Amino acid sequence: MKKYLRPDEWCVIEEGFDPANHRASESIFSIGNGKMGQRANFEEKYSGSSLQGSYVAGVYYPDKTRVGWWKNGYPEYFAKVLNSPNWIGINVHVDGTELDLNYCDVENFVRTLNMKEGYLQREFDATLDGNKKIHVKAQRFVSMADTENGAIRYEVTPVNFSGKISFTPYIDGDIENEDSNYDEKFWNILDVDASEGAAYLESQTKKSDFRCGFAMRYQATVNGKAVTTKPELIQSAKWVGNRIELEVKEGEKACLEKFVGVTSSLNYATDVLRSNAVELATCAYKKGFDQLFADHKQKWEDKWVHSDIKIKGDVEAQQGIRFNIFHLNQTYTGEDERLNVGPKGFTGEKYGGTTYWDTEAYCIPFFLMTSPSQVTRQLLIYRYKHLQKAIENAAKLGFTDGAALYPMVTANGEECHNEWEITFMEVHRNGAMAYAIHNYIRHTGDYKYLEEYGLEVLVAISRFWSQRITFSEAKNQFVMLGVTGPNEYENNINNNWYTNKIAVWCMKYTMEALNYVKDSHPARYKELVAKMNFNSGEETQRWKDIMGNMHFPYNQELDVIMQQDGFMDKEQLMADDLDPAQRPINQYWSWDRILRSNFIKQADTLQGIYAFEEEFTNEEIERNFNFYEPRTVHESSLSPCVHSILATKIGRIEKAYEMYLRTSRLDLDDYNAEVHEGLHITSMAGTWMSIVEGFGGKRAYDQKLYLSPVIPEQWQEYAFRITFKGNDLEVRVTAKEVEIISHAKETIELYLYDELVSVEANESKTVWR
Incomplete structure (x- = not known):
């Protein structure tokens, strides 16, 4: 854990510049608007360690899978979240000396993420060669109102001299992805063009042929008065910009306002990318920074009305929940059914893909409760539109007759995760797709979704389970072999309880959905049966046989559910037995050692108890919690929230509060020493769940709302x-x-x-x- 950020109810504040923290801050202070986003890289040149990151939603690159030993069924590529051309750049020179915080003396550095109004700001004093001191203030945002616009206001004030300040606003297409499998660059640059006061760059992804247009306009002022100056036009094969020079007296403020329009071929025909990007930049330029920001600020005000959580008496807890809500809202807006909630959002490259099971298991509860129902419906339709791909994914692994296996990681519905223990074995993700449909309907009453989209998905998923489950003569029960549960520190195990549980539940829920559509909409039911080639009698009988005789591991002596067969064969150690210097173990231990240990990465059995809580007494929940939580190292971002909710349920409020702080400040305090790679966006929804479903006791059963609030003693x-x-x-x-x-x-x-x-x-x- 690393604490260097100042607690504040509405802002994240970094005081003092420490290059060792810079990459982490680039992640934490990221901004976005659902269509695009940007890590908190400096506008001016910075030659120190940095992960440049500019992202356009829905744009990805199919990086060829890199493995030592190819296995049948492997995805051919790993979809990479692309670092796209850098539009924020403004090189700054002071009397010919370049401003670079890696080489000058920096004082009074303050970086602020204003979460209430949605902007990033920096202020600092820098002393350059010749003891010339300048004061810099930079503010930027990507507009929530004009979602293809970004804007920057960059101010330089000479403190102890008069001289020349030059600004070079630019767009740079010569960028790379840090996690490229083969160290290749993923973009072709098709067009660069510099003109007076403007510039344009157009890029094209290799292989996937996404195209993006970046247009910029700018204006310069000194002490608030517009300055007309003839710019130097600069362009190369992959870089384009203007350079202007301003005469500035001591104490005067030189300001450059940069406006950018970003278009992509997801939304525009390729032959109008340029004209539309230029028009977007021009409209922003004419509207002006202040009006553009006012419109953006109003959108954030509207969002906070419906999604804010207010905590009195605990500033760190308040800052933590707002930080999580802020990033969720700027990552996904629900306005485009082709988009989803990426695990890193607009904050980093790690993990690749744009969609994980995290969306259905963690993010949907947040959007269900804080947004119009259409937003969650869009997330479900996203999966429906990938159903055929899910059927193809299952077919590649040998499944037939319309069985669907939704991908662990995807950008377009096709599986693109290249770790075999995940791709082939972490099949519980299928259950999350079905549970999300159930969750949506019980909160909205929108049963129409079943006949329109949901039933097809449910049948395809149940067909998968029916084929994935086999009958054991030795046990005289149905079993599920060779799986990985939510606890990824166990691979290729048999009868993971959570996977078996959610598989049986899926088949049960599918039968209920079939009966509902058959009774309520017989014509649509008949149409769907024909479309799916569904043999009701034969297929549902198989499901009933499995439901009635599925093997669920249980330890009678301890009176607790077993995470999987053979769990007690492991040496039973507690997480508190670990040397703190060896934590997190995934950064210090070999994978072999982790797999042989009993340590649990995240909620697994407890994940199932959380999902099906109504089936368990408080005593049963408490016994299983007391057994599994001490063995859990919480090295998945998805872990603390489930434990917090269940701890509240059984009255362990202090433990629930501990887990809440861990999930809410996971990135702010860098619990797992990995925030430099990007934030944990999808688990942020779990932070919201910790309060609303945990302390607030919110539940929904049979379309009825239940609340049982408690309050931690730390809160007023x-x-x-x-x-x-x-x-x-x-x-x-x-x-x-x-x-x-x-x-x-x-x-x-x-x-x-x-x-x-x-x-x-x-x-x-x-x-x-």
């Missing part, structure tokens, strides 16, 4: 806002009372501590605890 009060079946309500909790505030247009009924409560439209009701 907390409040969150959720949407349920189209109704908007706010929940405020103190040690003495719970207030339900309705923002709905009709009466809301919910269960508070298992008692039915009605709240009239735009009224509130307070219940003493």
Whole structure:
């Protein structure tokens, strides 16, 4: 854990420049708007260690898989999140000396991420050759209102001299991906063009042929007055810009405002990429920085109304949850069904792909409760549109007759993860797809989704389970062999309880969905049966046989569920037994040693208990929690949130608070020593779950809403806002009372501590605890 950021309710603040922290800060201070994003790289040149990152949503590169031993069924490529042409660059010279924080004396450095208004700002004093001191203030944002625009305001003030300040705003296409499998560059540059006050660059991905257009306009002022100066036009094969020089007196402020328009072939025909990018940059230039920012700020205000969580009395906890909500909202907006929630969002390259099972398991609860239902529907439709690819993925592994295996990692529906223990074995991801449909419907009541899209997905997934499960003569039960559960520190094991559990649940839920569509919409049911070539009697009988006789590992002596067959054959150590100097173990131990240990990376059995909590008594949850949590090293970002929710359920509020801080400040405090590679965007939704489903006790069963709030002793009060079946309500909790505030247009009924409560439209009701 590394703490160097100042706690603040609405901002993330770094005081003092330490190059050793810079890569981590580049991740933490990243900004985005759902369509594009940018790591917190410096605008001016920086020759120190840096991971340049500029990203355009939906654009990827199929980097050929690199493995030592090719196995049948391997994906041919690993889809890479692309570092795209760098549009933020502004080189700065002071009387001919280049500003580079790696070589000059830096004082009063403050970097701020303003989460309320959605912008990144830096201020610092730099002393260059000849003891010339300048004060620099740089602010930038990518617009939430004009989502193909970015803007920068860069100010330089000579502190102790008068002289020449030169700005070189540019676009650089000569960029690389740090995680390239074969050290190749992924872009061709098709066009560069510099003109007075403007520049344009067009790039094309190799192989996948995505095209992106980047246009810039700029304006310069001194002490707020526009300056007209003849620029030097600079362009090369992969780089384009303008250079201007300003005479500035001591104490005067030289300012360059840079406006960028970004287009991609996902949204425009290739022959109009340039004209539209130029128009976007020009419109932003004419609107001006202040108005562009005002429109952007208003969008953020609207988002915070519905998604903010307020905590009184604990600044670090408040900062942590807002940091997580901020990054979730700027990563995915739900406006494009072709996009999804990437595990690193717009903050880094690691992991590749744009979609993991994290979306269905963790992100959907957040978007369900904080956004219009259409946003979550878009995420489900995204998977529906990849159903044929999922069927093809399963076919590559030998499955037939319309069985579907959704990819572990994907950019376009095709599996592109190249680790065999994941690609072939972590099949529980299929269950998350089905559970997401169930979760969506029980929160929205949108059963129409089943007949339109959902039923086809559910049948294809159940067909996969039916073929993946085999019958064991020795056990006289059905079993599932050779899998990896959510705990990725166990590979190629038999009968992972969570996988077996969610497989059986999927088949049960699919049968319920079939019956619903058959009874409610018989014509559509008949149409779907024909489309899927579905043999109801034969296929559902197989599912029933499995459901009635599936093997679930259990230890009678301990009276706990077993994570998988043979788990107790391992030496039973506790995470507290580990040498702190050897943590995280995935950075110090061999993979062989990890696999032979009993240490658990993240919630596995407890993940299943969380998903199907209504099937377990509090005593059963407590026994399993007390067995598994001490063996868990929490080295997955997805782990602390589930443990926090279950700890709250069994009354272990201090443990729940500990896990909440770990999940909410996972990246801010760099618990796993990896934030320099990018943030853990999808697990950030788990932080929200820790409060709303954990401390808030929010549940939804049979389309009914339940709340059972508790409050950590460190907090004076907390409040969150959720949407349920189209109704908007706010929940405020103190040690003495719970207030339900309705923002709905009709009466809301919910269960508070298992008692039915009605709240009239735009009224509130307070219940003493």
